[in-house]
Amino acid sequence: MSAAIGNTIVSLPDQTTAQIPKRNYINNEHGLLSWLLTGDHKRIAILYLISITFFFFIGGAFAGLIRLELLTPQPDLVSSDTYNKFFTMHGIIMIFLFLVPSVPATLGNFLIPIMLGAKDLAFPKINLLSWYLYVIGGTLTLAALVLGGVDTGWTFTTPLSTHYLNTHVITAAMAIFIAGFASIFTGLNFIVTIHRMRCPGMTWFRMPLFVWAHYAASLLMVLGTPVLAIALVLVALERIFGIGVFDPTKGGDPLLFQHLFWFYSHPAVYIMILPGMGVISEVISTFSRKRIFGYTAVAFSSVAIALFGFFVWEHHMFIMGVSNYSALVFSLLTMLVAVPSAIKIFNWAFTLQKGSITFETPMLYSFGFMGLFTIGGLTGVFLGSLGMDIHLTETYFIVAHFHFVMVGGMLMAFLAGIHFWWPKMTGRMYPESLSKLAAVTTFIGFNLTFLPQFILGYLGMPRRYHAYPPEFQVLNVLSTAGATVLGVGYMLPMLYLAWSLKYGAIAGDNPWQATGLEWQIQSPPLTENFTETPIMDHEAYDYEWLANKTKKEVTTVG
């Protein structure tokens, strides 16, 4: 360690002599086929990373078009039909093809085996199959888009989706069905790996919180996704045969679809956010050089979120005429599910206390996450409260709320994670000052985009509106302006991360001086991760262990 205490912990090897390790998972085999047929969890993670980035920018382009249309109150840029297809595509792509696989399929896939001291996930072939299913699902989505689009909204509300639209609903439903199985297989693989593949000494309470969060999310993926699958199968069958399971004129119950759909789609938001929370735990600990405050509380709050998450789906249906008593029960459970999130936030905040904090880019994104997720979570309490929900639901308030959680929360966490583990995945550092600029730009752009939408929501502007009353224009213009800034904020990492692949500084094994097992091996790792099976003889986030280990290396090697 250097003598002067600086404001960074980054410790890179001497750039004049340092080299990327000769043998690693990237250059282990060559050729496109060696990637397309790989069983290596790290390569599959990279394949996933490339594909979700692709879909993120397509989904983002639709978001841009939506904001552009909403710049003026009149429906002037595109026709209503087209506008409806825009937000449907934005929703389907962002949720099923970006947010659900974002952290688990990329960072989770890459890191979980290494964090557990295993050589790979339990089922490498199923892991690869999962990526192919994802690609097929993605391709079908694009096919639905190219053939003329879908305009059901991502919620596929019946009987609109079953009897009143002539767009490619079945193609889109198939796409989600197949992409759903990709996520089931990822979850299944994680659960089996976490149960059965931990290295000697890796007890449940020595696992990094990143793994705990993924365990909870995987439970949701495995148990929730099949219900969505069957709901979509029923929608497709109803469209093909015209029988009336969801059609009231034939005796069916459209609310049944709502129940089946939200039984998955509410837990789905926890599938999206939990892995992000895992990232935050790792980042906060590393950059404050401190064990996570209340490790067990944070671990169990993940599991609690997963459990409660299954019993709150009806809060999407409060105004649909569900019985008063069930509304009461579901509102109460919704209040309970908010508590574990509060526990996490405070534990992270108190992890900083008496730490030795530095402010590298991942930490900035994590601070962004904590602020925005707090707002997102607390505005969720508005919607869980029965009387308030009546006025706010189906307005821009909802839109702002879930973007605060999904974009302000999950996307911030995803970017924090990508920056944090980029040196491990590629062996090279990203440019620090440019990335800090991107983090700040994203934060400002985000708030400018979505804060006005809370006000719009309380004013009553309905979501999914192509045209709106002129008095809402000022706030909409602000929102669109913010979206532009946000767009720049997302383009930047894309560009400089690509740049850093070739020109970034060599990172070395452990640029952050972090404690996780993944930081104790070379960057990029070997195909088999570890030359010898590691033995976990310390708690997670044990910085004293790390200091001792470094000292020993210095004395033996240097």
Added chain:
Amino acid sequence: MDSALATTDPNMPETEVHAEHEHVALPQHRHHFETEEQQREAGSFGMWLFLLTEIMFFGGMFFAYLLYRNWYYPAFAVASNQLSVPLGTINTAVLITSGFCMAIGVWAAEVRKKGVLVAMLLLTTVFGLIFLGVKYDEYHEKYELHHIPGDSFNTSMFTNPAGYGIKEEPLAPDMAQKTQIFFFLYFAMTGMHALHMIIGIALLLWLTWRAQRGDFSSGYVAPIENFGLYWHFVDIVWIFLFPLLYLINRHPLH
């Protein structure tokens, strides 16, 4: 720094570190598992989890069935009386026999009796095919009676049962329409079940081929065991479907 570091503490006893080097004899052992035992446990654990997702998948349809049965009880009672209990019973017996053969097959694989294993897998397949044959016959009958939901669905059998020689109370036209929902759920549920059987039979043929080749004769039986779990799961789904669809509304004494 550039050497790949093992995370072992140098103070740890050497023996533990090198436990993994007792290398494994079987070619089917995958390198990323420490031991065969671990691989086997992971495999069956994964299979159980997969079956859990299948339960959730069928669960959605069971939920829909219960809801509509509650709403349209008369329609469900009459429509379910049109299903053939003898055929259903035969199919149940066939499927249980098939499951029994599968169980014997798993045992044969574990005691490394190749001949018995292959024979049992073939028997399992044959009984599976018989089940599907009977199911086809039942579907065909429904087709001829216009009981397939859709535009050509015909309710006259339920509004005028006497005309068809059936001893049932006639249903009012609006309630008779609801039999369509019963038949839709009948086809969706048994169809999904049949789809699982078809996938199972394809897997069975592949496993039979591998068993004949001798893949499972040397103590590596995980695929047979895991497939056995799947096949029994498919049986169990039927064990729930049969009473729900065929038996539950019957009142033989009225």
Added chain:
Amino acid sequence: MGLSPVLWQFLVKWLHNSSLFPAEASGISPYVDALYFFLVMMTIVGTALVAVLLLVFSIRYRREKNPVATQIEGSTLLEATWTIIPLAIFLVTFVWGALLYFRIYNPPANAMNIYIVGKQWMWKAEHPGGQHEINALHVPLGKPVQLTMISQDVFHSFSIPDFRIKREVIPGRYSTVWFEATQVGTYHLFCTQYCGTQHSGMVGEVTVLTPQDYKKWLDQSTSGQSLAQNGERLFASMGCNSCHSGTAAARGPSLAGVYGSKLTLTDGSQILVDDAYLRDAILNPSKHVTAGFAPIMPTYQGQLSEDGLIDLVEFIKNMQSNYRVQQTFVTSASGESAPTTPPQGTNETVNP
């Protein structure tokens, strides 16, 4: 809230005038807004708390100032604190919200009723006096108004932000919402549930009139026939009166005064006769057969529009005796016989 009423008024007016806050134009608006401000305060305080913690810790324990971190396991006391305090706040919110929910969705007994039919992509309001409006709704000031709503096709949602009310309008079943307007003026009416291509065109205006103006408006826009009168005609032309004639030999039960009573069905269960029940009994008669009668009534699914059903419901609601039913039966029987088995109706839904 501890705010004085004057300050409260000032705050709301000021926000409203800068287009940042909707008008408080209904009786429940102030109650909703009170909860809203409470929750906004909670969010601001909560976020500020997190921000202050982050900021203070970041300054005090930055690496330059605190080069070596002190490891802390955690603290059960603190964990309990930040479990119990948020839980308590959320539970207060729950109770408050639940009370508000019942206030918003339980109409007072003296509310006047207006029917709303939603269809792709318009709102149709039907007043009991027979006044019809498209994408508009006229209501009197200071009188509770209940809306009985149904959709003819897909899910819609009826929302008047300035009244703080909203309810899903569902195909196949009536849903209701009520309000009491407290300010004269015109307000937005939105469909908030995505319902297809022209979703954003399914908007209208709610006009609140003083009782005098409202009466004037009612008189000007009457179509001459009240809903009940329309229903009476339908009752005769669909042949309902041939069975529901109220005579001793009638094949169907008498409907006079049936609204609001408790019926015993063949399976022994008791059911309250309300709008939803009447509608369902016309469309799915065999689901609810009155004790003592055979299940012979044909279904009218596909033959009656939602407007027609509303007319019939309104007619049966107001039917006090069978006198007029028997009168019309005599006249219609002498003319042309009412169809007993209606022809198979056309399918209203569009197959994909």
